[in-house]
Amino acid sequence: MQARTRFVLAVIVLFLLMTGPFLLTALIIWVETQDEGRQQLIQVIAPHLTLGTMLTALGFAAGVGVVRALFRQYVQGLLRMSEHLRLMLGANRGFRVQPDGPPEVQALAVAANELATQRDELLTDVEAQITRAKESVELEKNRLAALMSELTQSVVVCNLDGRILLYNNRARTQFRALSDAPAVAGGGELIGLGRSIYGVFERNLIAHALDTIQQRLRRGVAQPQANFVTTTKAGQLLRVQMAPVLSVIAPPRSDAAADAVAVVEPTQGSAAAEAADSEPAVAPERTLTGFILMLDNITRNFETESRRDQMLHSLTEGNRASLANVRAAAEMLDYADLPDEMRQRFRGVIRDEVEAMGSRLNQTANEFADSLKARWPLEEMLGADLISAVQRRIESRISLRTKLEEVDESLWMKVDSFSLMQAITYLASRLSDEFEVREIRFRLSGAGRLLHLDLIWQGQAMSTETVMSWELEPMQIEGESSPLTVRDVIDRHDGEMWLEREKVRHRAFFRIVLPAATPQEAAVVDNYLRGESRPEYYDFDLFAWSDRSHGLEDRLLSELTYTVFDTETTGLNPSQGDEIIQIGATRILNGKLLRSESFEQLIDPQRPLGAESAKIHGITSDMLRGQPTVDKVLPAFHAFAADTVLIAHNAAFDMRFLQLKEAQTRLKFDQPVIDTLLLSAVIHPNQESHRLEAIAERMGLTIIGRHTALGDAIVTAEVFLKLVPLLAERGIRTLREAREAAEKTYYARIKY
Structure with a gap:
């Protein structure tokens, strides 16, 4: 029973207790008095009836006030304290109850805070021990992540349902290039943790390859694999090698305390695991739990x-x-x-x-x-190393002296070192043969995202026609010929070359302009929004995760995959023509926030911005000019959110904007929706505010990037992850239970 209901019942009981004896006494006197006595009684009471009623009403009001004050101080105060205690014990260990109310309640708050401090000290000690125990595991994970990120081949690991549980940066970059989705932020992603590989490959193709591997496993093949070539929706040709991920279940040991141990390992086996048991070998049972895809784009x-x-x-x-x-x-x-x-x-x-x-x-x-x-491979190398190699080649083959002049040793370039070195040597050879140049100097400098590699000499002037002929003739050096020209080499590197003269110093030089090498996925990522520099591209807990295990509504909240999103708009009235100007979203998978799996895009609303809304989100008309329209962005967001549960704060507002675009885009966001505002009201019904900032403050979360769509989405995701264990304490564990509880709250009545 709710506290307010109990308060109403208490007031009714108080009224009955105050008026009941008086009414009962009056009834007894009335029954025992005869007609004349009744008339006399009426004559005596009637003049004082108004005063008596007023005094009774005043007394009742005073009693209600006293009860209400006691209710607010003791009952509601204790209820708020209980919510704070749950918060302190679950979602926010650093939270402390503020001593407020009567002395008894304050004393209880002080005692609760002292117990919480002792609990925190114990938890800190336990966590320190767990951290030390997990250091080796984390080290292995980090090594794996580093290894995967450095592989030049695209690698994707899936469970048997085809859900992606590991991929490397090479795969992400390759699939982004293969995508035919609109070029919006996050919209070109074909893969992501928890997403289905069948969005890229035909299900029957994967099933056939898996069947081939299982047949080879039954025949006892040591390293069963399957290969196939397929085309993507964008028309690219991929060569795919599939290898199984096997769960090797060791047979029971003679030691009664030893249980069967299941270890996920690659198909090659583990020498260490074989050496661990000196007992007679019994063939372990190998069960297929997933598969590895290694991909090469062989279109070119x-x-x-x-x-x-x-x-x-x-x-x-x-x-x-x-x-x-x-x-x-x-x-x-x-x-x-x-x-x-x-x-x-x-x-x-x-x-x-x-x-x-x-x-x-x-x-x-x-x-x-x-x-x-x-067929030329382009590899990253230090510019100083390339020049050093060119110097050795020129001095040994052409007998020219070489010197360095202003070489920046910090500059990197992405080149085919052999062909570029061959082109520079060829130019030096022509200078030596035709203009009798005896010394060459090198200069390397940076110019933004470009490099200037200068080949400098002193001597006779050269015409532009001569330079052009050298560029376009096949290269021949000391009896060694090549079908390529200098222009071929420069074009392959997306560079330029021209002749310049230094009249004051009577020198000339060839300037070769080359792009500087830049790290992959350059800093278009906001670190505070996307997390650490090494993305979360793996989650091995998904090996045990199956789509077919049970229905969506009856699945645990901790098992579901979520797309947490937020919108910024021109105003607050979607039904009156206000439009979306930004969508930001992130993903929760397996109870973890994946900052690297995100979507963020500005949208041209094709209408003026509201002055008040611009003050809130800071987005200006200039920022929106030239951005894609909503009919281009929503399909990309729809694909990003496919097969997930949607989460938003005050979701009715954001969903109304999406629903009004269904006719225009022919897209329907019909997956289940969870609202963190309503869940907060379920957990903390006695709190006065359920704004995102207030909830985050209660749970000890730091808000960064507030009133940007992606920033709000990330805060909402963190709030939801804090709410899940608090909901479980109230017996709300599944999606169905969470939605039913949310629909009973007062805030569920809000419509837009």
Whole structure:
């Protein structure tokens, strides 16, 4: 029974206790008095009835006031204290109850705070021991994360339901490039923790590969694998190698205390695990729990190989016919009595066929050079290291002196070192042969995101025509030739080259402009929003997670996958034409906030901003100009939120904006929705405020990026994770129970 209901019942009982004896006495006197006595009684009481009623009412009011004051001080005060105690014991250990109210309640608050302090000291000691015990596990996880992030091959690990539980940065970058989704922040992501791999590959294709692996497992193959080639929706060709993730269950040991131990390990096995038990070996049972996908984009390789095959076919078939014609014409020329007219015709045939063969050979050579350029690998290296290698090559091959001049040793470049070194050596060779240059100087400097590599010499002036001819001729150095030109090498590096002169110092130099190497995924990520520099790209707890385990409504809140989102708008009246100007979202999976899995995009509302709303979120019209419209952004957000439960604070407001766009976008956000405002009212019904800031303060959360869509979404996600254990204490553990409890709160009546 609610406290307010009990208060109303207490007031009714007080009224009955105050008026009951008086009414009962009056009834007894009335019954025992005869007619004349009754008349006399009425005459005596009537003049004083008004005063008596007033005094009774005043007394009743005073009694109600006293009861109400006692109720607020003791009952409501204790209820608030109980909520604070639950908060202090669960979501916010640093929270302390403020001593307030009568002395007895204050004394209880002081005692509770003292107990909480003692509890915190014990918990701190326990946590320190747990931290020490987990250090080795965390070290292994960090090593794995570092290894995965450095792999040049795309790797994705899934459970048997096809849910992604690990991927590396290479895979994220590759799938982002393969996506045909609109180019909005977060909208191009095809993969993410907890998302289905079947959004990328056909389910039947994966099922067939898994069936192949299981057959090989049954045959006892040591390293069962499956390979296939497939195309993505964007038309890219992928070569996929699938390997199983096996759960190896060791047989029971002779020691009665030893239980069967299940260890997830790669297919190669673990030598350490085999050496751990000296008892006679019993073949362990291997169960398939997931699969690893290693992917290579072979689109360019396939196209290159196809062109190469076509070149070879064209060269052989075309030249075979030409050679046959030349042979036939040559045989005819052996006849001494051949008329001159026929002899000239056959000579023309030989000349034409030889020219055609030469043309085909030249075309094939050019195409081969293009094919060679497509195979160049670009690797990051220090610019100073490249110059050092070029110096050694020039001095050993051309006998030119080399010197360094203003080389910035901190600059990195992404180059094919061999071809670029070959091009610079070729230029130095031409300078030595044609202009008798005897010394070359090198200068390397940065210019924003570009590098300037200068090849400097002193001597005779050079014309622009000479420079162009050097750029376009195939490179030849000391008897070594290449089908490539300097221009080919520069173009492959997305660079430029030109000639400059220093008239004062009587010098000239070739300036080669190259892009500087930049770290992957440069700092477009807000650290305070996206978390640590190493993203959370793995979660091995998902090996035991299955979509088919039970229905969505009856699943535990801690098991579900959530998209926590927020919107910023032009105003507060969606039904009167206000529009979304920003959507931000993050993901909760397996009870963890994944800051790296996020969505954030500004939207052009195509209408003026409200002055009051601009003061709140700080978004201006200039910031929105040129941004995509809502019909471009919502499909990307819809894909990001697919197969998840939506969470928002005051969700009715945000969902109303999305519902009003259903007709325009033909998209419906029909998944379950959880509102943290309503859940807060369930947990803390006696608190006066359920604003996001107030809830975060109660739970000891720091708000960063408030009134930005992504910032609010992250705070809402942190609040929800704090609410889950508090809901469990009240017996609210499943999605159905949470939604039913939320619908009973007062705030659930709010409509937009």
